[in-house]
Amino acid sequence: MSGRGVSEQCWTKGPWTPEEDKLLTLCVSQYGDGRWNFVARSSGLNRNGKSCRLRWVNYLRPGLKRGHITPQEEGIIIELHALWGTSIVPPSLSLSLSLSLSVWSTIARYLPGRTDNEIKNYWRTHFKKPGKPFQKQEKKEKLSQKQHILEEGNGGNKDSPMQADPTCDDNISDSQSKQETVITYPTVDNQFLPIMYQDITSCSDIIVLDDYLWGGLWNLDI
DNA sequence: AAACACTACAACCGCAGTCGA
DNA sequence: TTCGACTGCGGTTGTAGTGTT
Numbered sequence: 118m119s120g121r122g123v124s125e126q127c128w129t130k131g132p133w134t135p136e137e138d139k140l141l142t143l144c145v146s147q148y149g150d151g152r153w154n155f156v157a158r159s160s161g162l163n164r165n166g167k168s169c170r171l172r173w174v175n176y177l178r179p180g181l182k183r184g185h186i187t188p189q190e191e192g193i194i195i196e197l198h199a200l201w202g203t204s205i206v207p208p209s210l211s212l213s214l215s216l217s218l219s220v221w222s223t224i225a226r227y228l229p230g231r232t233d234n235e236i237k238n239y240w241r242t243h244f245k246k247p248g249k250p251f252q253k254q255e256k257k258e259k260l261s262q263k264q265h266i267l268e269e270g271n272g273g274n275k276d277s278p279m280q281a282d283p284t285c286d287d288n289i290s291d292s293q294s295k296q297e298t299v300i301t302y303p304t305v306d307n308q309f310l311p312i313m314y315q316d317i318t319s320c321s322d323i324i325v326l327d328d329y330l331w332g333g334l335w336n337l338d339i
Numbered sequence: 340a341a342a343c344a345c346t347a348c349a350a351c352c353g354c355a356g357t358c359g360a
Numbered sequence: 361t362t363c364g365a366c367t368g369c370g371g372t373t374g375t376a377g378t379g380t381t
Contacts, residue, residue, distance in 0.1 A: 130351070154366065166366075171350065174368090185347095219369050237370075238348060 129163040133172050137162055141169055142177050150178075175234045182230030186239050190228050194236055195244075197224045 133141075144160040150173055153166030162169065175181075186194070201220045221233035221240075228236065 132349075151367085153368095167352090167368090168350080170367075175349075222369070233369075234350090235348080241371090242346060242348090 127163065128165045128168070130168070133176075137164070138172070138177055141172060145173055145177075150174075171234075175232045178232075180230055181232065186231070186235075190231065191239075191243075193227055194224055194240060197227060198240065198244075 140160050140162055141156070141164075144156045144162075148156050148159060150156075150170070153170040155166075157164055157166040157169045160169070164172075198220070201223060219233065221237045224236050225231050225233040
């Protein structure tokens with residue numbers, strides 16, 4: 118991150134130092150989050166409001182979960198992205214949700230402790246893989262073929278790939294299925310059809326999620 | 340052990356929406 | 361009603377860390 122530590126137009130850019138973090142945390146606790154330009158000015162940090170907000174939201178905010186996305190969280194991301202990833206928002210929601218509810222921040226609502234930036238990064242890293250990552254996949258396939266040959270030589274009796282550890286990103290069939298999930302996302306205009314969920318994790322999770330969606334957070338009559 | 344490839348993540352930028360004067 | 365300041369979001373970039381050859 119060396120190229121970004123330079124000042125430009127008197128604002129400090131680049132990685133935050135622990136001191137800056139402390140200062141920002143102090144100021145946010147004092148002035149609250151939402152008035153970022155004010156916080157930025159009052160803190161004495163040589164950062165602009167945008168930068169302060171980003172740092173707070175993505176890193177300093179209390180309750181943030183660190184570490185890897187769990188398979189459950191991944192499932193939710195996939196499901197919700199299938200719903201809204203292409204900006205398909207049901208008309209009823211569009212009307213009532215001020216039209217501009219963002220995809221990532223909305224998904225983040227259902228993953229406590231996760232930020233929209235984190236989810237966005239995760240999605241791009243794991244599911245939106247144009248070109249390059251296929252190279253790795255090819256390599257893995259070759260490796261897998263080698264192993265397969267070796268295992269067959271040993272009377273290989275490997276379990277079905279579907280039963281492989283779902284947390285293992287390196288699992289080829291898993292990554293393939295992820296790719297397919299993206300590619301086969303149906304674009305169902307203004308409709309929520311059960312078929313949307315085919316190929317995507319468990320149905321029970323969906324039911325729970327839907328209850329949550331329609332009975333909980335989406336209860337806009339509150 | 341070194342070089343290369345890939346992943347994960349923090350951070351920046353530009354744009355669009357919102358709000359108050 | 362208009363306009364500027366501010367906020368928030370999606371897209372993108374850069375780098376450190378890790379894995380692979």
